[in-house]
Amino acid sequence: MKIPDRVVILGDKESAVMAANKLANRTNKKEIEIIVIGKQVNVEFSDSNIFVPSSLVDHHLLKRSMNSMLHTNIEYIQDDIVSLNLKDKSLNTRGGKVVRYDYLLITNPVEGDHTTITGFSEDARTLDTIQDSLRLKEDLQNIKSGEIVIYQDGTHSRSPLIGANLCILLASHFRRNGTDKNMKITYLNSSKTIIESKSFHAKVDQVLQENGIKTVYGFKLDQLNVKNKELQTSDGTAVKYDVPIIFAPSRMKEYLTGAGFPKTDSSLIELNFKNLNVKNFPEVYVSSMEPLYISNYWNINHVELDYITAKIAHHISGYPDPEDYKGATYIDYLITEEERATNIVIDNNGEYSEGKQSKTDYLLKLYSYHSFFGSYSQGFL
CATH class of the missing domain: 3.50.50.60 (FAD/NAD(P)-binding domain)
Structure with missing residues (x-):
């Protein structure tokens, strides 16, 4: 019997939860072991920003425990990461654990x-x-x-x-x-x-x-x-x-600065932009580095994570290869006028175009990843 591939996801925000759940949905559970490592017990949906009504502050959509949001077959380790060894495919936690991986996904590497x-x-x-x-x-x-x-x-x-x-x-x-x-x-x-x-x-x-x-x-x-x-x-x-x-x-999180990532003059981590994995370390993926990484392919992290999890699932369980997708890439919403938001897309030639419009409230805007459903949604209150 084939030993399951271990995928370690670093992060304790909604993006890490979303990535883990998407990966679980896209693979055969007998072929994969998923571990999420972060220091928080609860996720506060800080990306639910701009303005949040006081009545929603304690709402379960804005604050939930990590374990309650992750699929039951996903392990969550609550601990700080103190070092990462790319060559040995391992990392060390403050609690003394050594965790090895076959694939590594680093979410929110900057703060x-x-x-x-x-x-x-x-x-x-x-x-x-x-x-x-x-x-x-x-x-x-x-x-x-x-x-x-x-x-x-x-x-x-x-x-x-x-x-x-x-x-x-x-x-x-x-x-x-x-x-x-x-x-x-x-x-x-x-x-x-x-x-x-x-x-x-x-x-x-x-x-x-x-x-x-x-x-x-x-x-x-x-x-x-x-x-x-x-x-x-x-x-x-x-x-x-x-x-x-x-x-x-x-800035880069401290545990990443001494990990030996390849660098460029303009970046602390040199990425293969097409696949968002690290140069010379194809099993290591990075999401949401900084806006410098926005290209004709990627923007905000849900698009990146959608691609990365599909790519890892392709390697492990034969999930459709996202490289075969040739369509335009969804970018973001731009508030274009009162009560209206326009879906912005950029095609593979880097050309801007306007997509569909959706009605919004004029002021209260809520980004919510709804990670525990394994899907991303962006709404307006």
């Missing part, structure tokens, strides 16, 4: 790094947790006039559209409550474009301009000058704020 921004902890608003979102929601409900400044670092690990969509949602909100003439919204991005596709960037920028939002690209935030209420770059360029919302830069 927000607020330490690079002086004054961040004193004044910045974020959407890192549900509590952060609720705090920001309260701030914005109470403000009647002023300047909202939204800064998105180009290495931020979530969707590159998150800052732009928030700008458009806020513009709609201020129009609806009649305070738009007294409110100013500025969108700052450290990169020269929101996304690599120039046509896609142009579309997003057009929608921002149509909503009266000032945009500044290539603005690399160095500090929050709390005394002067300014976001400042290292060369002294400054933008005034009343409420600063920051999507901070990302």
